[in-house]
Amino acid sequence: MTWLRRAIRWFNDMASNPPSWMRWAYVPLAALIAFAAMQQRGWLIGIVAAVMFVGGGLTMALNPGGAISWSRNHPKSDGAILGPLLFLALAVVTSLSLWWCLLGGMLGVVLGAAMGGRRGRLLAAGPVR
Numbered sequence: 001m002t003w004l005r006r007a008i009r010w011f012n013d014m015a016s017n018p019p020s021w022m023r024w025a026y027v028p029l030a031a032l033i034a035f036a037a038m039q040q041r042g043w044l045i046g047i048v049a050a051v052m053f054v055g056g057g058l059t060m061a062l063n064p065g066g067a068i069s070w071s072r073n074h075p076k077s078d079g080a081i082l083g084p085l086l087f088l089a090l091a092v093v094t095s096l097s098l099w100w101c102l103l104g105g106m107l108g109v110v111l112g113a114a115m116g117g118r119r120g121r122l123l124a125a126g127p128v129r
Contacts, residue, residue, distance in 0.1 A: 015064070015068055016064055016065050016068045017064060017065060018060075018064055023060065023061040023064065024061055026056075026057035026058075026060050026061050027054060027057045027058055027061055029057070030050075030053035030054045030056065030057035031050070031053075031054055031057075033049060033053050034046055034049035034050035034052075034053050034054060036092075037049040037088065037091070037092050038050075040092055041091050041092060044098070045088065045091045045092065045098075048084065048087070048088060048091075049088055049092075052084050052085070052088065072123070075116040075117065075119045075120035075123070076113045076116040076117050076120065077113075077116070078116050079112035079113050079114070079115045079116020079117070079119065080109045080112045080113040080116065081112060082108040082109065082111060082112030082115075083105045083106060083107075083108035083109030083110075083112055084105060084108075084109075085108070086104050086105050086107070086108030087101050087102060087104060087105025087108065088105075090104045090105070
C-alpha cells in the first residue's frame, strides 16, 4: 500500500469517526467563525454563516458517520454546498456588494452540483483498471 493510499484511508476513517474531543470542538469553533463574519459584514452574513457552520458542526458532532454516508448517497446536493460557502467567502474576504456575492454563490451552487453529479457517476462506475 502506497503512502498516499494510507493517507487517504486515514483521512476517510478520521472523517467518518473523529475522536470525541474533535467532534465537540466543531460547534464552538463554527460559532466563533459565524460571530467573526457577523462582526465584519453584518447580521445577515452572520446568520448565513451560523446556519452553515453551526449546522454542519452539529451534524458532524452528533452523527459524523451519517453525514459522510449522506454525502456519498447525495453527491449533487453535497456538491451544491459550494454555493453558500462561496457566498460567505466572497462576503467576508472581499468588499464586493452582497448582490455580487449572491451571484457568485448561485454560480457556486450550479458548479458544485455539476461537479457532484460527475463525482456520483465516477463512484457508480467503480474503480478504473
